[in-house]
Amino acid sequence: MAAPLAILTAHPPAGTDPGDIEAYMAGGGYGAVRKALTTISKDGLIEEINASGIKGRGGAGFSTGMKWNLCADLYPRYLCANADESEPGSFKDRLLLESKPHQIIEGMIITSYALGINLGYIYIRGEFFQIIDQMEAALADAEKHGFLGKNILDSGFDLELYVHPGAGAYICGEETGLIESLEGNRPYPRLKPPFFPAAIGLWGQPTIVNNVETMAQITTIVDMGAEAYKQIGTEEDTTGPRLFGLCGHVKKPGIYEYDSDVTLRELIYDAGGGIRDGNRLKGVIPGGISAPILTPEEIDTTMGFGALGKLGSMGGTGGIIVMDETTSMVDALLNASSFAAHESCGQCTPCREGVPWMNDILRRIHNGRGRDEDLDLLLDICKQIHGHTVCVFGQAPGVWPVRTILVKYWPEFRACIERKERVVLPVEESYLQPDQYEHIPPVPGNFRMKTNEADAAG
Amino acid sequence: MATPLEFTEEARKRAAEILSRYPDEYRKSAVVPLLHLAQEEWGFVSPEAMACVARLIGCSPVKVAEIATFYPMFNKEPVGDHVLAVCHTLPCALTGCGDIFDHLSDKLGIRLGETTEDGRFTLRKSECLAACDRGPVLLVNRKLHTHLTTARVDEILDGLEEG
Numbered sequence: 058m059a060a061p062l063a064i065l066t067a068h069p070p071a072g073t074d075p076g077d078i079e080a081y082m083a084g085g086g087y088g089a090v091r092k093a094l095t096t097i098s099k100d101g102l103i104e105e106i107n108a109s110g111i112k113g114r115g116g117a118g119f120s121t122g123m124k125w126n127l128c129a130d131l132y133p134r135y136l137c138a139n140a141d142e143s144e145p146g147s148f149k150d151r152l153l154l155e156s157k158p159h160q161i162i163e164g165m166i167i168t169s170y171a172l173g174i175n176l177g178y179i180y181i182r183g184e185f186f187q188i189i190d191q192m193e194a195a196l197a198d199a200e201k202h203g204f205l206g207k208n209i210l211d212s213g214f215d216l217e218l219y220v221h222p223g224a225g226a227y228i229c230g231e232e233t234g235l236i237e238s239l240e241g242n243r244p245y246p247r248l249k250p251p252f253f254p255a256a257i258g259l260w261g262q263p264t265i266v267n268n269v270e271t272m273a274q275i276t277t278i279v280d281m282g283a284e285a286y287k288q289i290g291t292e293e294d295t296t297g298p299r300l301f302g303l304c305g306h307v308k309k310p311g312i313y314e315y316d317s318d319v320t321l322r323e324l325i326y327d328a329g330g331g332i333r334d335g336n337r338l339k340g341v342i343p344g345g346i347s348a349p350i351l352t353p354e355e356i357d358t359t360m361g362f363g364a365l366g367k368l369g370s371m372g373g374t375g376g377i378i379v380m381d382e383t384t385s386m387v388d389a390l391l392n393a394s395s396f397a398a399h400e401s402c403g404q405c406t407p408c409r410e411g412v413p414w415m416n417d418i419l420r421r422i423h424n425g426r427g428r429d430e431d432l433d434l435l436l437d438i439c440k441q442i443h444g445h446t447v448c449v450f451g452q453a454p455g456v457w458p459v460r461t462i463l464v465k466y467w468p469e470f471r472a473c474i475e476r477k478e479r480v481v482l483p484v485e486e487s488y489l490q491p492d493q494y495e496h497i498p499p500v501p502g503n504f505r506m507k508t509n510e511a512d513a514a515g
Numbered sequence: 516m517a518t519p520l521e522f523t524e525e526a527r528k529r530a531a532e533i534l535s536r537y538p539d540e541y542r543k544s545a546v547v548p549l550l551h552l553a554q555e556e557w558g559f560v561s562p563e564a565m566a567c568v569a570r571l572i573g574c575s576p577v578k579v580a581e582i583a584t585f586y587p588m589f590n591k592e593p594v595g596d597h598v599l600a601v602c603h604t605l606p607c608a609l610t611g612c613g614d615i616f617d618h619l620s621d622k623l624g625i626r627l628g629e630t631t632e633d634g635r636f637t638l639r640k641s642e643c644l645a646a647c648d649r650g651p652v653l654l655v656n657r658k659l660h661t662h663l664t665t666a667r668v669d670e671i672l673d674g675l676e677e678g
Binding site: 142143144145146147148150151176178182183184185186187219221222223224225226227238239240241242243244260302303304305306310311312342346376378380384388389392393396399400402 | 606641648
């Protein structure tokens with residue numbers, strides 16, 4: 058059994074306000090900023106982040122070091138910390154924002170210093186009213202203590218950081234959507250490639266968009282050193298601590314911190330205390346609603362981005378949604394699909410029209426009016442959307458849940474259509490074995506229904 | 516033609532502070548925070564409020580309308596004193612948000628998106644509020660309530676009635 062970690066989840070001393078900068082500094086806080094700005098060169102810092110092997114925690118698992126290296130040699134550059142946490146099943150950013158605002162600010166200061174950035178924003182989703190207030194107060198405190206503003210710690214480095222609130226749109230979590238939103242436009246994502254935000258971002262300048270957990274982890278890396286950080290987890294897969302959020306039908310939902318070598322089974326049954334009411338597991342979504350579902354037979358996987366990729370799923374945001382035997386997979390998918398239909402930004406026709414169309418079909422199946430051809434039709438619509446949209450959101454929350462829940466839990470959907478009512482099949486009858494759905498052609502593009510070494514490496 | 520709306524003196528100070536966060540040539544970036552300010556001021560974002568924001572930014576009102584109509588958080592019509600938003604995304608659905616919503620709907624006698632006749636409550640559904648471990652959850656105005664039961668919902672509503 059992997060041992061739980063307490064690096065990002067270390068609690069501030071009991072009774073202290075997490076936003077209180079004095080208490081944070083008394084516990085060694087802002088030591089990483091001091092260390093970075095006074096003892097390490099800018100290149101040294103970038104080298105350190107590269108050496109740590111950290112993968113971004115926003116969901117895609119993209120190497121943070123590589124993102125930084127892609128930064129075009131142009132100034133001014135900007136920083137955006139992405140706190141638009143809206144992926145259903147994810148709540149790790151909320152925990153960090155509530156309990157570690159200053160650690161996030163530290164990470165932003167270090168990142169800005171390393172990359173020569175003098176202006177940054179933390180984009181917080183609009184529904185986080187209390188968090189926005191707390192973060193604004195924390196930024197003001199940091200400025201009062203000389204960690205923001207002009208000539209920080211006599212290093213000659215200036216930095217301004219501000220909160221920018223969102224207003225309830227999931228698409229603003231996509232990095233180019235976030236940039237458009239920050240520019241004051243409708244947040245339609247930009248086509249990439251050719252130009253990534255690190256080359257052309259906010260106001261046409263190089264911009265680094267990192268998740269707030271990544272920002273907090275950068276503080277940790279500077280604090281403990283890349284060498285020690287790398288020892289957590291595995292270098293081949295995912296280094297550093299990971300926050301896993303357990304929710305749904307587990308006895309003890311909450312945030313748990315482990316390295317990525319922990320298995321999904323350990324998380325559900327040991328950390329989470331097992332399934333509520335002693336029920337049996339039916340399916341589990343391992344990384345936010347977009348991550349393809351895993352059946353009870355697939356939960357012995359470790360939780361690294363690479364290991365989950367090999368299974369045809371993804372590490373995503375680490376939000377684990379557990380569903381027990383009482384769950385109707387048709388209901389679950391209808392819910393996921395309603396979310397995607399509501400949140401499609403409307404820029405690209407395949408997503409704007411296709412995702413609500415799939416939602417209509419699923420609603421009809423749910424209501425016992427499904428038609429024989431509906432399941433094939435759903436797969437066909439998935440194919441038409443996949444890879445035909447500007448951003449990945451058409452396929453991530455739009456297609457992947459439909460594609461994988463439908464294919465893996467095919468018998469339950471068939472039963473609903475045949476019996477013309479909502480049916481919840483017993484667990485072992487409800488899903489197929491991998492060799493039973495191999496005949497269903499994979500959607501063109503990078504859809505990973507089958508194990509593929511090249512895909513898993515990416 | 517409706518009379519033009521103007522921010523109060525205090526709101527104008529806050530608007531100036533918000534605008535100072537962005538480089539002067541990119542004032543348009545302040546549109547979302549300014550719309551939040553307008554909504555706090557007037558409860559909803561009317562075309563006149565959009566025009567007011569547009570004057571501050573120095574753009575045409577339709578540019579502001581483009582933004583205001585995109586985001587679900589901006590009310591385009593008047594809402595009740597208390598906006599109740601029940602999260603209905605998968606993790607909350609698994610923990611029983613449907614019962615919470617039905618209970619609210621029955622108790623207040625309104626359906627999704629409606630406002631009570633006395634103008635006190637507006638009932639909505641919300642997408643994931645990122646508190647999935649504490650579901651079902653309900654956002655009441657600016658405050659998040661977690662671990663809901665129907666009894667807990669009654670207590671919350673009673674608290675609002677008194678306040």
